[in-house]
Amino acid sequence: MLMDGTAAAKRIVDQAAADTAALKADGVTPCLATVLVGSDPASVTYVRMKQNRSAKAGIGSWHVELPEAITTRTLVAALTELSQDPDVHGILLQHPVPPHIDERAAFEAIAPEKDVDGVTMHSFAAMAFGEPGFVSATPGGILRLLDEYEVDLAGKHAVVVGRSPILGKPVGMMLLARDATVTYCHSRTADLASYTRQADILVAAVGKPKFITGDAIKPGAVVIDAGYNPGNIGDVDFAGAVDKASLITPVPGGVGPMTIAVLLEQTVAAAKMAQRRL
Ligand SMILES: NC(=O)C1=CN([C@@H]2O[C@H](COP(=O)(O)OP(=O)(O)OC[C@H]3O[C@@H](n4cnc5c(N)ncnc54)[C@H](OP(=O)(O)O)[C@@H]3O)[C@@H](O)[C@H]2O)C=CC1
Numbered sequence: 331m332l333m334d335g336t337a338a339a340k341r342i343v344d345q346a347a348a349d350t351a352a353l354k355a356d357g358v359t360p361c362l363a364t365v366l367v368g369s370d371p372a373s374v375t376y377v378r379m380k381q382n383r384s385a386k387a388g389i390g391s392w393h394v395e396l397p398e399a400i401t402t403r404t405l406v407a408a409l410t411e412l413s414q415d416p417d418v419h420g421i422l423l424q425h426p427v428p429p430h431i432d433e434r435a436a437f438e439a440i441a442p443e444k445d446v447d448g449v450t451m452h453s454f455a456a457m458a459f460g461e462p463g464f465v466s467a468t469p470g471g472i473l474r475l476l477d478e479y480e481v482d483l484a485g486k487h488a489v490v491v492g493r494s495p496i497l498g499k500p501v502g503m504m505l506l507a508r509d510a511t512v513t514y515c516h517s518r519t520a521d522l523a524s525y526t527r528q529a530d531i532l533v534a535a536v537g538k539p540k541f542i543t544g545d546a547i548k549p550g551a552v553v554i555d556a557g558y559n560p561g562n563i564g565d566v567d568f569a570g571a572v573d574k575a576s577l578i579t580p581v582p583g584g585v586g587p588m589t590i591a592v593l594l595e596q597t598v599a600a601a602k603m604a605q606r607r608l
């Protein structure tokens with residue numbers, strides 16, 4: 331059975347739109363600032379999708395585009411300025427940034443109360459310790475989708491392929507918090523398929539098209555394809571996986587829309603909290 335991320339995301343976005351309308355009636359317009367370094371065409375597309383989806387929910391967006399050759403110091407300064415801007419409620423720095431930039435330093439320039447994409451150490455620690463805070467958007471979207479389909483996580487073996495700071499690592503921590511037994515795999519894992527074949531829940535977060543093939547999937551597994559490669563192609567070979575999985579996310583229409591939904595939901599929550607502080 332397919333896990334319909336588009337439908338689940340719509341319910342979340344509709345609620346965010348209703349909350350936004352109420353905030354606007356009180357004189358506050360939730361605003362998301364998106365920051366893009368360089369002009370990678372895929373990243374330009376993702377940022378545009380986030381802005382479009384924000385606009386549809388009535389959320390304002392403010393876009394900052396910085397040249398590829400920018401220094402860490404200049405990027406940190408731009409993010410610090412947004413962190414201090416009272417009209418901005420949420421900040422998203424598109425990952426990855428060019429390799430000469432210290433991505434961690436840049437993420438840390440985002441004020442925790444505006445970290446609606448959940449990328450700071452503060453947010454990660456809060457999530458890992460079960461304290462209140464913003465969750466990483468894509469992992470948060472994945473967990474919402476699992477809940478939507480009432481997937482039982484406790485005691486299940488979850489295998490996460492990928493350990494990036496915005497996706498693999500936090501999704502594993504969230505599954506752990508829900509009592510799954512978690513295995514992380516990455517580029518140095520020896521015999522990847524021997525792990526994935528044991529997964530009751532398999533999360534693919536690699537960035538390689540059709541990398542996980544049907545023979546690497548345990549019959550009956552729940553397969554979450556977080557990959558989003560050029561041409562709308564996931565990290566899972568869908569044709570080979572669909573008959574083995576009990577539940578599987580399509581690409582597009584699976585994890586992608588859920589990511590944006592959680593981002594918008596958290597932007598509205600940030601605006602509500604800012605209003606309460608006034
Ligand atoms: N739908 C959505 O909202 C989102 C989708 N994505 C998509 O998810 C995918 C992953 O993104 P992201 O996490 O940012 O990517 P990164 O490139 O930051 O991380 C990729 C991870 O995959 C691991 N990896 C690479 N090669 C292999 C291999 N041969 N075997 C096992 N593991 C491997 C890497 O291991 P190592 O750490 O050892 O290098 C790394 O941990 C991409 O397709 C991206 O577009 C990303 C964010 C949001």
Ligand SMILES: Nc1nc(=O)c2c([nH]1)NC[C@@H]1CN(c3ccc(C(=O)N[C@@H](CCC(=O)O)C(=O)O)cc3)C=[N+]21
Binds near residue numbers: 425447562582583587
């Ligand atoms: N700091 C950071 N946070 C991110 O969340 C982040 C990031 N960096 N870098 C890039 C990836 C990529 N990403 C996607 C989000 C939504 C869709 C999405 O909604 N896709 C639609 C397709 C829409 C269409 O193609 O028209 C779908 O899958 O159905 C895809 C990809 C977030 N990312």
